[in-house]
Amino acid sequence: MRNLISITDLDVREIEQLIYTADDIMKNPAAYSEKCRGKKLATLFFEPSTRTRLSFEAAMYELGGHVLGFSESNSSSATKGESVADTVKVVSYYADIIAMRHPKEGAPLVGAMNSTVPIINAGDGGHNHPTQTLTDLFTIYREKGGFDNLTVGLCGDLKFGRTVHSLILALARYKNVKFVLISPSELKVPDYIKHEVLDKCEAGYVETADLMSVMPELDILYMTRVQRERFFNETDYVRLKDSYVLTLPKLDTAKKDLCVMHPLPRVNEISVEVDKDPRACYFKQAENGKYIRMALIMKLLEVK
Amino acid sequence: MVINPIKDGIVLDHIKAGNAMELYNILNLGELECSVAIIKNADSVKMGKKDVLKIDQIIDIDFNVLAIVDPGITVNIIRDGKLIKRTHLELPSVVKNVLKCQNPRCITATEQELTHIFKLTDPENRVYRCIYCETKAKNYSGNN
Numbered sequence: 001m002r003n004l005i006s007i008t009d010l011d012v013r014e015i016e017q018l019i020y021t022a023d024d025i026m027k028n029p030a031a032y033s034e035k036c037r038g039k040k041l042a043t044l045f046f047e048p049s050t051r052t053r054l055s056f057e058a059a060m061y062e063l064g065g066h067v068l069g070f071s072e073s074n075s076s077s078a079t080k081g082e083s084v085a086d087t088v089k090v091v092s093y094y095a096d097i098i099a100m101r102h103p104k105e106g107a108p109l110v111g112a113m114n115s116t117v118p119i120i121n122a123g124d125g126g127h128n129h130p131t132q133t134l135t136d137l138f139t140i141y142r143e144k145g146g147f148d149n150l151t152v153g154l155c156g157d158l159k160f161g162r163t164v165h166s167l168i169l170a171l172a173r174y175k176n177v178k179f180v181l182i183s184p185s186e187l188k189v190p191d192y193i194k195h196e197v198l199d200k201c202e203a204g205y206v207e208t209a210d211l212m213s214v215m216p217e218l219d220i221l222y223m224t225r226v227q228r229e230r231f232f233n234e235t236d237y238v239r240l241k242d243s244y245v246l247t248l249p250k251l252d253t254a255k256k257d258l259c260v261m262h263p264l265p266r267v268n269e270i271s272v273e274v275d276k277d278p279r280a281c282y283f284k285q286a287e288n289g290k291y292i293r294m295a296l297i298m299k300l301l302e303v304k
Numbered sequence: 305m306v307i308n309p310i311k312d313g314i315v316l317d318h319i320k321a322g323n324a325m326e327l328y329n330i331l332n333l334g335e336l337e338c339s340v341a342i343i344k345n346a347d348s349v350k351m352g353k354k355d356v357l358k359i360d361q362i363i364d365i366d367f368n369v370l371a372i373v374d375p376g377i378t379v380n381i382i383r384d385g386k387l388i389k390r391t392h393l394e395l396p397s398v399v400k401n402v403l404k405c406q407n408p409r410c411i412t413a414t415e416q417e418l419t420h421i422f423k424l425t426d427p428e429n430r431v432y433r434c435i436y437c438e439t440k441a442k443n444y445s446g447n448n
Contacts, residue, residue, distance in 0.1 A: 083415050106436020110418065125409050127437055168399040192433075192440060196425070 002300050003112040003119045007130040007170045013168070018134060019141050021295035022288070026281065032294065035303050036065035040114045042095035044111075045088065045122070046102040048291035051286060052122050052131070052234075052262060056099045060295035063303075068095060081261050083115040083289035092116040097301055099131075100124075118300040126160040131262050133166035134296060135289035140220060142279055142288065143259040147174035151217050155182040156224035156245050156269060158189045163263045164224055165189075168197055180214045184243045186236070187226070211244055218251045221246075223282075248270040251279065261285055307341045307358065313428060314365065315380040321345055323374050324355035330369060336361060351376075368396045372403065375430070385395050404443040410437040412413040 003009065010018070022030050025032050040101075041060040045053050048071065057067045084102065088111040091098055098115060100108045101122040108121035125131040154164050158181055168189070171177045177294055178266060181189050186209060188200070198205045203217060208214055226241045228234075228277060243267060246260070262282040297303075308318035327333075333340050338391040348354040360383065363389050370377050381389040403422045405412045412418045412434070422432040422441050424437060430442040 083417070084411065085418075102411070103409075104414055104436075105407065105409050106411040106434070110411055110415070124411075125437075175406050176350075192438070270356075 001096060001107075001116075001118055001243075003121075003131050004030055004296065004300065005109050005112055005121045006128050007121070007133045007166045009130070012173050015134070015137060015229075018292060018295045018299060021136050021298065022138050022291040023142070025291050029052055030225050032063060032298075034064040035052055036060060036063035036301060039065040039097070039253055039301060039303075040095045041067050041297065042068075042091045042098045043063055043067060043071070043122075044098055044100045044102075044228045045071045046067065046073040046100070046107070046255070047123070049101050049123065051289070052101065052129075054100075055289045056120075056122065056131075056293055059290050059297055063294055063297060065096075065297075069099075077303050084110045086178040087111075087117070088115045089194055096263060097297060116146075120296065120300065123162065126162050128166050129162045129263075130166055131289070131296065132163045132193075133170050134292045135285060136163070136167050136222070136261060136263070138288045138292040139261060139281060139285040140259065142284075144219065147171060147177065149176045150174075150219045151178045151180060152220040152222065152223070153182055153211075153214060153218040154189075154222045155211055155246075157187045157226045158183040158224070159187040161224045161292060165193060166220070167222065168193060172197050172201050176203045177201065179205035180218060181205060182209070182211050182214065182244070183207075184209055186240060187243070211246075212253070215250065216255070218254065218258055221254070221258060221260050221267070223260065225262075225265065225267055225269055242268065245269055245271060248273045248277060249279060254279065307343065310339075310358055310360045310382055311385050312362055313338070313358065313360045313382050314362060315382060316370070316374050317354070317357035317378040317380060318348070318351060319357065319418055320374050320376060321351070321353040321355055322343060324357055327357060327370070327373060330373065331365060333357070333359065334445065336363070344387075363426060366402070367391070367393060368399050368402050370434070371395050372399065374428075395427055395430060398422070405434040405437065405439055406442055407434065407437050407439040412436055419423060 043053050060067050084107050092115050097118045099120040099122045100111050102124050105125040105127035112119040158164050228237050239304050258279045259281045260279050341358040345353045355442045358440040375393050375395050379391040399422050400419050402421050421435045425431050
């Protein structure tokens, strides 16, 4: 039985297989509409989420399966003090696979240690969000045809941004990927990711606070939101939340085939006027998320 | 300075100079009724200066704790006045309930019955990380 807790639980070949499957589902959705008939997905969302939960639910429905679960901890027994381990043990009896989001880092791993069915980490605090990473990789694959030799700009909250951490881990395994880390000094990528991942990348990485100075060299610009819920201190949040706002004029110096990505939801870090630019890929990204989650559910349920 | 040899007991040798008292506290040696000798800043050919702890009783010692505090320690077991076993410590690849995660966002911060598990991720720099949140362990201290 396999779980997906961190993107590194999947090797490069497995990720490619998921991408090929997702691509095929997009082309032939009818061929997959009964693949998970009779199977149940439990969505245990201890923290509010819209797109990730709906994406999982849509994915399971489009595979012909069923969905049960809760969308905030107030409607679960967690409010009565039940442990993650106990919740998962019980839900394992009712569902064939579990997607879990939890505000505490490591909660899905605790779930996996106590589950008899596969667990998918749908986001654990500021730590990991591997299905967002699969979504991002699938989007890059569709837009760029592969991952080697890309210059990838990551912009915004690189400290608490779990999507950024997972994406770095995933892309660092490909050839000659150069990372450009764009953030205010308070929101830089944590040292352990630099020392244990980025320092080992053949193409290396650069850190800057100035988005415009690096814009012309980017193949991918991955924007992130500064999230209120990651801060203990409201003052720090207010001070940093508008650090980077992408507007149409700022894209003047960008490559014509730049791919602008964002895990969504955005607040104001990408101006709405950018949406109509062909380089804006973030809504396509949201669509891709459903298909890659369909491929993942099939893989973990060992459905052929 | 003369300290009588022990008959049945443990000698923790090659302790980094200055670490003996910390180990004394971590291993709760103050609670033992037997003789315990704390030797500080002894001359050492290998280390220049070293600390040594002599415990006049065979007790259970968690070698993982010792290794994390000071992996250079040599553990000598003495029976009937003779050295019967000498152990050179190795950094354990996994430690359970030895280190405690300090990250307030970690699941172990709210679910306190969970086993605190750390993995050795960088042996060269003795870096342990929490398996749940991957936060780097702080240096061991008995009450952390």
